[in-house]
Structure formats: structure tokens, C-alpha cells
Amino acid sequence: MLVPNRLVDEGGDWDRRNRLKVYTGLQLLSIRSFKKASELLLDAMPTFTATELIEYDAFVTLCVLAGVFALERKDLKSKVRTLSAYSSLPSENGRY
Numbered sequence: 001m002l003v004p005n006r007l008v009d010e011g012g013d014w015d016r017r018n019r020l021k022v023y024t025g026l027q028l029l030s031i032r033s034f035k036k037a038s039e040l041l042l043d044a045m046p047t048f049t050a051t052e053l054i055e056y057d058a059f060v061t062l063c064v065l066a067g068v069f070a071l072e073r074k075d076l077k078s079k080v081r082t083l084s085a086y087s088s089l090p091s092e093n094g095r096y
Helices: 002-011 014-030 034-047 056-070 073-081 084-088
Strands: none
Touching: 014 034, 014 056, 034 056, 056 073
16 A cells, blocks of 8 residues: 555545545455544545445445444544535434
């Protein structure tokens, strides 16, 4: 992951930077580094474009789950619940 980080720092646009955050965040989830992963994934959520890697609904679910493990309760509400992506997900019984 060091080479992609260096290449994006040298000349990546916002889309490439955002995709790198998604890739890195998912990799960090796989090694159970929930705090850093949740920061990257939540930062990438509003402008998510990495649909070749994961579907949007699954991405939002992973963001919420990473936040549950890594964030304090008040931070979880302010960072996860206020995102427009979270409110656009359908719920089975009308509640989240």
C-alpha cells in the first residue's frame, strides 16, 4: 500500500484519493484495525465511487459496523448517523 499512497500524493485527483481511502480502509478492516479503517471509510462515504470493489449498500454497512467497533457513542451518532448515505438506506421496520 506504500506505492499507491506515494503515487496518489504525487499527482492523484480527488477520485483516486477517495478510491485509495476505500481500498486502504477495507484492507485495515481485514486486519482488525477498526479505528483507522472507520476514519478512512467514513471520510470516503460522501463521495464513494469504488463500485468495482464493493456495492454501495455493503460499503455503508461496513462503515457503520467499523464505526460501532471504533467510535464512542456520541461520535458514532455525529459521524455515522448524520451522513446522508445512512438515511437513504431502506429499513425493514422503518427504524434504524
